[in-house]
Amino acid sequence: MAKEKAVKAKPESRNTQYLATTMKSIVQTDIRCRCCGTSLFSAGKLPDEFCTFCEAYGNGKAHNADANPVIKENVLMMGKAMREGAWLDGVKYADAIAEINDPYALYGAANFYAAFSDFTYNDVNYNLEGFMYENSSKRSDDLKKNKYNAMALTSKSREYFYRLLKIATSQTSIDEYMAYLAFMANVKLNRRAYISMTLAVLRGMKLDDSVTHYAEMVYMEKLASAHAAEYVSRMATPGYVNSFYYLASLLAKNKNFDDASSILERLEKSTGMHMASKLLMRISQVEKAMGKE
Numbered sequence: 187m188a189k190e191k192a193v194k195a196k197p198e199s200r201n202t203q204y205l206a207t208t209m210k211s212i213v214q215t216d217i218r219c220r221c222c223g224t225s226l227f228s229a230g231k232l233p234d235e236f237c238t239f240c241e242a243y244g245n246g247k248a249h250n251a252d253a254n255p256v257i258k259e260n261v262l263m264m265g266k267a268m269r270e271g272a273w274l275d276g277v278k279y280a281d282a283i284a285e286i287n288d289p290y291a292l293y294g295a296a297n298f299y300a301a302f303s304d305f306t307y308n309d310v311n312y313n314l315e316g317f318m319y320e321n322s323s324k325r326s327d328d329l330k331k332n333k334y335n336a337m338a339l340t341s342k343s344r345e346y347f348y349r350l351l352k353i354a355t356s357q358t359s360i361d362e363y364m365a366y367l368a369f370m371a372n373v374k375l376n377r378r379a380y381i382s383m384t385l386a387v388l389r390g391m392k393l394d395d396s397v398t399h400y401a402e403m404v405y406m407e408k409l410a411s412a413h414a415a416e417y418v419s420r421m422a423t424p425g426y427v428n429s430f431y432y433l434a435s436l437l438a439k440n441k442n443f444d445d446a447s448s449i450l451e452r453l454e455k456s457t458g459m460h461m462a463s464k465l466l467m468r469i470s471q472v473e474k475a476m477g478k479e
């Protein structure tokens with residue numbers, strides 16, 4: 187069992203009524219993530235959202251900008267394969283995307299491989315007991331585990347993250363969306379020093395908007411900062427869907443597994459959020475380990 191960091195800040199006990207109402211209003215929009223092809227979800231009348239799968243920023247405008255039809259098609263096909271758990275089918279689209287060297291699509295492909303790795307790893311090593319992805323049709327039964335082992339998939343995922351970072355850092359001037367993408371890639375790679383560096387770039391732009399607020403929230407939650415709850419609250423109040431995940435994560439860090447799980451289960455049910463499923467599984471492992479002590 188991994189060590190849990192002690193967190194001083196208790197996420198303000200947001201009134202559960204508010205949470206329940208907001209989470210009930212989560213709807214699937216007709217906008218698809220430009221990175222991974224997942225439908226964006228919204229819990230309010232927000233002009234933008236963050237992908238529940240890869241956390242890329244999305245709004246109608248940003249999504250349709252520089253739409254290379256070849257990339258778009260591959261991203262959509264990769265997303266479809268992912269949703270259907272047809273991971274092997276998704277590989278060719280993910281790799282085709284990587285050939286084109288579009289940073290956004292590379293980010294999506296990197297997340298595709300990371301999730302594929304999770305599935306493979308969990309299939310091999312855990313007794314899931316129907317806990318994660320109760321809907322077994324989401325899991326592919328024909329994984330060629332020898333060819334696609336979890337380690338190989340993880341390294342493919344890292345390779346794509348690094349490639350997008352190389353593109354991002356080679357640009358002479360970088361816009362907010364690219365800065366955010368680089369920040370998130372470093373978060374996913376768990377490169378501590380670079381996470382701070384890329385956040386500093388975003389902060390330097392002094393844009394008091396949802397992209398910067400989201401990055402601050404991720405950073406504070408990752409650091410288990412005493413102020414993390416404030417940052418989560420700033421995103422949860424207007425109804426940014428992923429902020430509920432970060433709220434659950436804070437609750438879990440405070441060992442409030444019941445409330446964390448109930449939020450995560452709702453998210454999983456309404457959006458199929460992969461990171462919610464992952465955290466739910468981890469909580470169940472921690473609880474099991476604690477029960478054995």
Ligand SMILES: [Zn+2]
Nearest residue numbers: 219222237240
């Ligand atoms: Zn996405």
